[in-house]
Amino acid sequence: MTEPPPPPSHDEGAERIEGIERRWAMVGIGVLLVLVVVAAFAGIHQAAMPQSRVEIVDPLRLHLSGEFIDSNLGSAVEPDGSVTVRAIGQEYSFTPSCILVPRDTPITFRATSADVVHGFLIDGTDINLMLVPGYISSLRARFETLGERYMPCHEFCGTGHEGMWGRIKVVDKAVFAQMAAGAKRVSCVK
Amino acid sequence: MNREWAAILRSKWFPASVGITAALAIAGLLVGFVVLPLADRNEQFHSVWDAICSAAGLIQNAAREPVVQANYPTTRVELTPRMLRGASAESIGRGATLALRCTMCHGARGLSEANTPNLAGQYAVVIYKQLMDFKTGARVSAVMAPLVGDLSDQDMRDLAAYYAYLPRVPASRPAGEPPQIVASGAPLRSIAPCGACHGELASKPGAAWLEGQPFDYLRTQLQDFASGARRNDIGEQMRNVARGMTVAEIDAASRFYAGLRGPTGSQADASSKQH
Numbered sequence: 001m002t003e004p005p006p007p008p009s010h011d012e013g014a015e016r017i018e019g020i021e022r023r024w025a026m027v028g029i030g031v032l033l034v035l036v037v038v039a040a041f042a043g044i045h046q047a048a049m050p051q052s053r054v055e056i057v058d059p060l061r062l063h064l065s066g067e068f069i070d071s072n073l074g075s076a077v078e079p080d081g082s083v084t085v086r087a088i089g090q091e092y093s094f095t096p097s098c099i100l101v102p103r104d105t106p107i108t109f110r111a112t113s114a115d116v117v118h119g120f121l122i123d124g125t126d127i128n129l130m131l132v133p134g135y136i137s138s139l140r141a142r143f144e145t146l147g148e149r150y151m152p153c154h155e156f157c158g159t160g161h162e163g164m165w166g167r168i169k170v171v172d173k174a175v176f177a178q179m180a181a182g183a184k185r186v187s188c189v190k
Numbered sequence: 191m192n193r194e195w196a197a198i199l200r201s202k203w204f205p206a207s208v209g210i211t212a213a214l215a216i217a218g219l220l221v222g223f224v225v226l227p228l229a230d231r232n233e234q235f236h237s238v239w240d241a242i243c244s245a246a247g248l249i250q251n252a253a254r255e256p257v258v259q260a261n262y263p264t265t266r267v268e269l270t271p272r273m274l275r276g277a278s279a280e281s282i283g284r285g286a287t288l289a290l291r292c293t294m295c296h297g298a299r300g301l302s303e304a305n306t307p308n309l310a311g312q313y314a315v316v317i318y319k320q321l322m323d324f325k326t327g328a329r330v331s332a333v334m335a336p337l338v339g340d341l342s343d344q345d346m347r348d349l350a351a352y353y354a355y356l357p358r359v360p361a362s363r364p365a366g367e368p369p370q371i372v373a374s375g376a377p378l379r380s381i382a383p384c385g386a387c388h389g390e391l392a393s394k395p396g397a398a399w400l401e402g403q404p405f406d407y408l409r410t411q412l413q414d415f416a417s418g419a420r421r422n423d424i425g426e427q428m429r430n431v432a433r434g435m436t437v438a439e440i441d442a443a444s445r446f447y448a449g450l451r452g453p454t455g456s457q458a459d460a461s462s463k464q465h
Contacts, residue, residue, distance in 0.1 A: 044229060052226075052233045053244045055251045060268050063424045070426060071260035091394055092382035093430035114425050115394075136251075140231060159391040160382025163375045184258045190433070 051138060059133035062088060062114050074185035075100055075176075082106040083176075089118035089131040089153060092160035096187035099151070099168040102176035103143055110138045119154035122168055130155060143170040263327040265422045267319045269396045274314040277351030285352025288345055291337060300356045305404040311358030316398045317350035320422075328422040359402035369442040371435065379434045384443055387427075396424065405448035412440045 062068040068088055074096050076084045083105055088095050090113065101107050111120050113131035120129040120137065129137040153164040169188045171179075180186050198204055227233070227241035235241040244250060289300075292309070296302050300310030309317060323329035325338045325346075341349070367373065372390060375383035387394035389401075400408065414420035415432035423429060432440070 044226075052230045052235075052241070053252065054247050054249050056249050057251075060270060063264065064266060064268060067257050069257060069260070070264060070421075072257040076258075088425055090425050090427055092386060093380065093427060095426045095430060097380065097426075097430045097433075158386065160375065160386030162377045163380055163382030163386075165380050 053138070055136040055138070056134055057112055057136055059112065059114050062112065067110070068112060070095070072185060074187040075180070076185055077180050082108065084108045084110060087111045087120075087166075088114050089120060089157075089164075090114040091116065091158050092153075092164040094120075094151060094153075094164070094166035096189045097166045098188035098190075099166065100176065100179065100186050100188040101143060101168065101170055102173045103146055103170050105142065105173060105176075107141045107143065108138060109141065110136055112136050116157050117155050118157050118164070119152075121152060121154045123150045123152070125149070128154075146170050146172065262421070265319070265323050265328040265424060266326050267322045267396075267424075269315060269319065269424065271395045273395075274318055274347060274350055274354075277314065277347075277355070281348045281351040282355045283352075284345075285348035285350070285355075288341075288349050289352055292349075295333070300353050301359055302404065305406040307403050307407055308359050309353040310356035312353050312399055313393075314347075314350035314354035315395055317353050318346050319396055321346040321349060323422040329420065358399070369439075369446050371439040371443050372446050376434070376439070381431055381434050381439075384447075388447075400447040402449060403447055405444050405450055408444035408447055409440055412444065416440070 057066060057068065063070060067086055073086050073088065076086070078084055083101060085099055085101060085107060087099060087109070088111065109120070109127070109129070111129065111131055112135065113133045115133060117133070118131040120131050121127065125141065125143075127139060127141055129139055131137055148167055148169050151166040151168055153161060157164065167188070176186075223242045223245045224238060227245045228235060228238070233244070235244065240250075289296075295304055295306040296309050300308060300312075302308050320329060321338055321341065324331060324334040325341065327335070338346075368385070368390070370376075371381070372384045375381045375386070383391060384400070385391040387397040389397070389399055411420060412432050412435065415423065415428045416435065418429065421429065435443075
């Protein structure tokens, strides 16, 4: 049996611990920096940005005047060729319950709620808004693929929440132009 | 204390740390109020000042082109959850006098002998809204239109107070479970349960109390909502639902609320022949 090595002196131990602490601090700061960069990149380049403009509307008077009266809901063709879609969420349906939009066209969604908080989400896209009573939610989008998508309300809004979902149909530009020719507002509600 | 402060101010670290903090704050403000709003593809700001105001949460409703107005009368009633609550005895009494003109169809105490709605115990908001809609033409009825023409707003409030005060039709609920459309709706076809608004599960302002209403009346209203013949529902809330209902579901819901038993039988056939 040999003698065990003498225990390190006080100064030696403190130095070693300080070194370990410094290395872990570097790792921690590195992780933080990576997360900040990832969040900033995803926020600016990939995900939908939070709305920059605050617009308000009286939820109890949507049907009386302003842009959310029944006859003004649906898709409208703007002078610049883009399409504005206006919709409302209420217990327990979206109006219009089927939204029609053309492919490869800039679309602006403008929506609000007539009663409680509802969710406005289009499956297979990054379109995901909250419809808050009193505020107008707006978002720009563009659809590349044709077909029908679902719009489930994804904020629990009451006892009939599970029955609240709408449809959005992306059609060819020419088909949309044909349908929009005769009417000022179009939808695919039958 | 003063000596400590003096030492701090003399330290070469003081201007450096204050400067770094201030620089970070200014950089943060620039990113949050200018860079990010201007990078937002959802909004086009006219100026930097516009972007700063928007980021600060200043309410700015964008100017919009004129709206498309309906080519038919729409409901002008604004519903609030608390409206018409706590009617006075005087209002109920005035309503009772005014209601004399309604008794021919809606019964002496609001219980109909014909296929007209029972109004006894109906929510005051519902009576008031329908009277207003008949008056403005949002709800079309050749019978009701001439009767409401001379009613003032207060008259309608009094009538609503009176009918809400009367006792409801005695519950005559058919035995067994309510039909699926009433209890759970048809979620796969985007139809919420009737009860979610009409009082079985929860109530929505403006949604009527349906129990004890005549079968014919209920079925006609659902058919009219589905076809668009009736369109005084705010935001198409009933039209959206009725459009998706099948003939069998319309029948089942109407039978349930009318207090009739089972699925479509001889009784429903008989009443539909009366049309």
